[in-house]
Amino acid sequence: MLDIKRIRDQYDAVVVGLAARGVKPDGVSAIRDIDLERRQMVTEVESLKGVRNRVSKEIGLRRKRGDDTAEAEASMRQVGDQIGALDERIRKADERLQAMLLMIPNIPHPGLPKGLDASGNQVVRTWGTVPTFNFMPRSHVELAEKLGVVDFARGTKISGAGFPLYVGLGARLQRALIQFMLDIHVRDHGYTELWPPVVVNAASMTGTGQLPKMKDDMYAIPEDDLYLIPTAEVPVTNYYRDEVISSPLPIYLTAYTPCFRREAGAAGRDTRGLIRVHQFDKVEMVKFTDPATSYEELESLVLNAEDILQRLQLPYRVLMLCSGDISFAAAKCYDIELWAPGQNAWLEVSSCSNFEDFQARRAGIRYRDAKGKINFVHTLNGSGVALARLVVALLENGQQADGSVLLPAVLAPYLGGVDRLPLPH
RNA sequence: GGAGAGGUGGCUGAGUGGCCGAAAGCGACGGUUUGCUAAACCGUUGUACCGGGUAAACUGGUACCGGGGGUUCGAAUCCCCCCCUCUCCGCCA
Numbered sequence: 001m002l003d004i005k006r007i008r009d010q011y012d013a014v015v016v017g018l019a020a021r022g023v024k025p026d027g028v029s030a031i032r033d034i035d036l037e038r039r040q041m042v043t044e045v046e047s048l049k050g051v052r053n054r055v056s057k058e059i060g061l062r063r064k065r066g067d068d069t070a071e072a073e074a075s076m077r078q079v080g081d082q083i084g085a086l087d088e089r090i091r092k093a094d095e096r097l098q099a100m101l102l103m104i105p106n107i108p109h110p111g112l113p114k115g116l117d118a119s120g121n122q123v124v125r126t127w128g129t130v131p132t133f134n135f136m137p138r139s140h141v142e143l144a145e146k147l148g149v150v151d152f153a154r155g156t157k158i159s160g161a162g163f164p165l166y167v168g169l170g171a172r173l174q175r176a177l178i179q180f181m182l183d184i185h186v187r188d189h190g191y192t193e194l195w196p197p198v199v200v201n202a203a204s205m206t207g208t209g210q211l212p213k214m215k216d217d218m219y220a221i222p223e224d225d226l227y228l229i230p231t232a233e234v235p236v237t238n239y240y241r242d243e244v245i246s247s248p249l250p251i252y253l254t255a256y257t258p259c260f261r262r263e264a265g266a267a268g269r270d271t272r273g274l275i276r277v278h279q280f281d282k283v284e285m286v287k288f289t290d291p292a293t294s295y296e297e298l299e300s301l302v303l304n305a306e307d308i309l310q311r312l313q314l315p316y317r318v319l320m321l322c323s324g325d326i327s328f329a330a331a332k333c334y335d336i337e338l339w340a341p342g343q344n345a346w347l348e349v350s351s352c353s354n355f356e357d358f359q360a361r362r363a364g365i366r367y368r369d370a371k372g373k374i375n376f377v378h379t380l381n382g383s384g385v386a387l388a389r390l391v392v393a394l395l396e397n398g399q400q401a402d403g404s405v406l407l408p409a410v411l412a413p414y415l416g417g418v419d420r421l422p423l424p425h
Numbered sequence: 426g427g428a429g430a431g432g433u434g435g436c437u438g439a440g441u442g443g444c445c446g447a448a449a450g451c452g453a454c455g456g457u458u459u460g461c462u463a464a465a466c467c468g469u470u471g472u473a474c475c476g477g478g479u480a481a482a483c484u485g486g487u488a489c490c491g492g493g494g495g496u497u498c499g500a501a502u503c504c505c506c507c508c509c510u511c512u513c514c515g516c517c518a
Contacts, residue, residue, distance in 0.1 A: 039475065039476095042476095042487085043486095043487095045475095046476085046486060047475095047476095047487090049486090049487060049488085050485095050486060050487070056497095056499040057443065057499080058498095059498050059499070060498090060499070061444085072498070074498085080497090080498075080499095246435085372454090374472075
């Protein structure tokens with residue numbers, strides 16, 4: 001959520017910033033008008049309340065003396081009615097203002113490449129070498145089925161399309177990867193591990209920005225006003241919701257969770273395989289930082305995610321997203337994409353964002369600065385990394401001519417020494 | 426799910442209609458004293474919003490005692506609904 005004062009005092013800059021996203025100024029202009037009207041009403045009602053407070057106090061004293069206060073009481077009844085009417089109008093204005101503010105995305109960092117869609121994104125670095133094959137590389141779908149590590153058909157039977165079922169070494173590989181990634185973030189990158197709820201309330205979803213805009217993309221349990229999380233970002237960032245953080249910043253948290261996405265707007269896209277699914281697993285990193293250092297923290301966050309991929313010896317590239325392609329709540333975002341030979345494409349496995357104070361303001365996450373003043377923190381998060389697509393890359397990059405798959409050596413200790421996915425006999 | 430008790434400032438805890446933004450204690454911060462530490466003593470100690478001021482300091486006002494609504498000239502205090510915590514019972518991995 002943007003600071004209403006920023007819209008009030010730096011209106012032109014806000015309009016220019018949002019234009020970089022391709023957002024029209026209608027929303028903020030309406031907000032500015034309602035805000036002005038609201039402030040006039042607030043000033044008026046507060047002066048009326050001041051009168052009422054003073055006179056009511058006098059009534060109390062005069063009654064004690066035995067004076068007749070009927071006249072004053074009658075006139076205060078009138079004032080009370082005026083206050084009630086104004087309060088109601090202010091409440092309605094607040095409601096509209098709040099609803100509109102929640103729909104305004106964050107302002108992109110001015111240093112981003114300009115562009116309105118993915119074509120404007122900039123490759124900032126590439127790591128590793130894209131493997132070459134002396135045979136036609138297969139898709140992970142074919143590999144997974146042949147190896148018996150994913151049973152797509154039974155996943156569909158049990159739940160529906162987009163709910164993969166991992167079997168045998170496939171299941172063990174999921175567990176191994178989760179453990180491997182968490183170990184690195186905790187041991188080498190300084191994160192504290194959380195094991196959070198994966199079903200959260202509406203306030204948490206609003207705090208991180210999924211609600212109200214992305215309601216249709218989430219699985220919901222309306223009877224209980226609960227939602228299945230689309231990412232661990234939601235419970236982990238909301239850890240500090242409505243708090244003044246007393247621990248020193250920065251704070252690094254990490255968590256593995258399953259993630260649930262309806263993919264409502266993506267029907268028919270990437271329907272086969274593990275690339276776009278309704279349930280997948282992910283290790284997420286979240287940072288709470290001082291506003292002064294959040295951009296340095298973003299750089300190190302990306303490196304933390306890259307470290308995982310380097311240890312797995314997988315070729316990837318890092319993109320700086322352009323102003324029009326960053327997510328709703330982000331001010332700056334790097335995507336990390338793994339090479340997937342079977343797709344002949346780069347696959348996004350991590351998205352590392354600095355939200356500045358956008359989420360913190362929505363979620364009420366604050367800290368005390370050096371002077372003791374309370375201020376909003378900056379929040380950041382990034383995948384470290386998403387499992388389903390990581391498995392796609394492991395299968396497609398590690399595939400051998402016979403269809404078996406060699407696994408990165410670092411995973412063997414997590415798989416009881418297994419270093420490959422062999423063909424079943 | 427049933428019955429009971431309770432939710433007040435960073436914490437403990439008083440307050441049953443006006444003199445309560447809220448006693449007292451603890452903690453924290455500043456000061457006096459001290460070779461250092463401790464103790465003692467004095468002082469300070471919330472947040473948000475609206476207005477004034479070079480939005481830096483400061484200053485006038487409004488709101489906030491779990492959340493929402495009601496009664497009243499006036500609500501932490503009375504009434505209604507909801508949420509949460511604790512205890513007991515039931516159920517259960």
